[in-house]
Amino acid sequence: MTWSLFWSNLANAVSLGSLYSLVAIGYTMVYGILRLVNFAHADLLMVAAYAAFYGVLVFRLPFAISVLLAIVLTAGVGVLIERRAYRPLRDSPRITAMISAIGVSFLLENLGLVLFTGRPKSFPVPGFLGASTDIAGIRVTNITFVIVFVTAILLLLLLYVIHKTKTGIAMRALARDFDTARLMGVDVDSVISLTFAIGSALAAVGGIMWALKFPQINPLMGMMPGLKCFIAAVFGGIGNVVGAVIGGFLLGVAEIMLVAFLPSVSGYRDAFAFIILIATLLFRPTGLLGEKIGEKV
Amino acid sequence: MSLLDIRHMTMKFGGLVAVDDFSLELNPGELVGLIGPNGAGKTTVFNCITGVYKPTSGQVVFNGRDITGMRPDLITRLGIARTFQNIRLFGSMTVLENVMVPLHWRLRSTFLEAACNTLRYPAEEREMRKKAMALLESVGLAPFADYLASSLPYGSQRRLEIARALSAQPEVLLLDEPAAGMNPRETQDLMEFIRKVRKDFHLTVLLIEHQMRVVMGICERIVVLDHGATIAHGSPEKISRDPKVIEAYLGVERHA
Secondary structure, eight states, X not given: OOHHHHHHHHHHHHHHHHHHHHHHHHHHHHHHHHOOOOTTHHHHHHHHHHHHHHHHHTSOOOHHHHHHHHXXXXXXXXXXXXXXXXXXXXXXXXXXXHHHHHHXXXXXXXXXXXXXXXXXXXXXXXXXXXXXXXXXXXXXXXXXXXXXXXXXXXXXXXXXXXXXXXXXXXXXXXXXXXXXXXXTTXXXXXXXXXXXXXXXXXXXXXXXXXXXXXXXXXXXXTHHHHHHHHHHHHHHOTTOHHHHHHHHHHHHHHHHHHHHHOXXXXXXXXXXXXHHHHHHHHXXXXXXXXXXXXXXX | OOSEEEEEXXXXXXXXXXXXXXXXXXXXXOEEEEEOSTTSSHHHHHHHHTTSSOOSEEEEXXXXXXXXXXXXXXXXXXXXXXXXXXXXXXXXXXXHHHHHGGGGGGOOSOHHHHHHTOTXXXXXXXXXXXXXXXXXXXXXXXXXXXXXXXXXXXXXXXXXXXXXXXXXXXXXXXXXXXXXXXXXXXXXXXXXHHHHHHHHTTOEEEEEESOHXXXXXXXXXXXXXXXXXXXXXXXXXXXXXXXXXHHHHHSSXXXX
8 A cells, every 4th residue: 555545544533433423422421321322313314414414405595504503403402302201201211322322323313214215315525625735645525624623622622621620520420429419509400411412513514514514414323423533432432522533533543544554354344343342341441442331329 | 597508417327327316507607526436326317418329317408498308419419518538639639630620610611612612611621720719729739730739738638638628619618537647736736727718708617526635626616426326516615524425436435
């Protein structure tokens, strides 16, 4: 492999890793607080992509505005899902909420199939993002840079929010010990709503950038990326935000490099992610950065 | 008027009566001890007051307001804070952050102001940090503000739990076996500390303890629970001579 090919693969890998990270954060934040795998999270990618699609092509809004609206809408959907599908089950066994999550996921996917039909739509990519730039002889599409840049900004902002703001302090307290946090005056419901809003907004950004990178959208587009981001979250240590980011990047890089260096096994690209999941669960169930989490009492 | 009035509170778990017809009035500024052997229902009383459990029957009235079965965070915000028998600090957070948890909701800025660190938030945040530091100062934990709570030695963790409860700015402080696991010397220091804190913060304190000796010197009144029922109530002198109390603790009366 030539160096230029390697570099362009690496750029590709880092941008894919960024997307995985953004979406993995939503899984890990919700799991950290509720001990719930929010399967519906994956479908928020689709919701965001379609919202942006309709904003631009049907409502004729400027691209930036419809992206912004799509993010807000997706955050709202995330909050609504928690309120209607998970909150009433908060005191039920965890498996009940998980089944509810799977139900919501199916609901969103099938609602998408009904509303948008199963036929893929081509996502409107603004000219600038679709163009490529030459850097030292390597051609990289602009969206690749944008993805990495936007992800970096959002991650820094998120870390700031979690570690330096009052909301972040309440979130971490809640993730650490639900009951004690409540007894210290933390309003559980509003913090959880906010957690879902943040996670869903990040998923929305991820979904829209996904659609810009692979400009074919369909109602099931969230499934595979969603599963992989969940794997990334487990791999990094579920419940740990930094772990999710690292897991996302490693998974993205590993996947692209696998295909680049071993083209003969490129068909197993998706299977590879699941092998990582199984290996993590077998050999390091807490993930790279996860701490041992006991059953909550 | 009493500050906290618990009226005929009963808590059943299935067939088990954990607390049976418990009544207690706390007057402003009092320090009352709640003692009893292990499993007597002391912590259940705390859980019912603070909203962790909704009592099966009976009422909890705070400042003239019925708070029975209210959400725990709202009860805390009204002015009842507590500590835990088994230390329940937010271990992966710093000492300072632990104390900031009960302060966070008092800030008026919105999430967006906080996320962008603009408008009201920077000033409010500084104020919150200052308050939290002052509190750590007053309990002698200021030098450890940036340590992880879990890295503190045991005795300091107990103090931090009290400091965290104090930062909720309560009128009533519920202490659940604060001296558990301490040697007599440490226990003595802790009781001094509680006495001081109560005076400095103008608190009304309800203190759970299962060693009777510990509370004798510090409480004005003592309530004794056994198997969920109140078996004695009165001054420390009266309690220490009460045959039912001695029986509950020792099984039989040893001293003639």
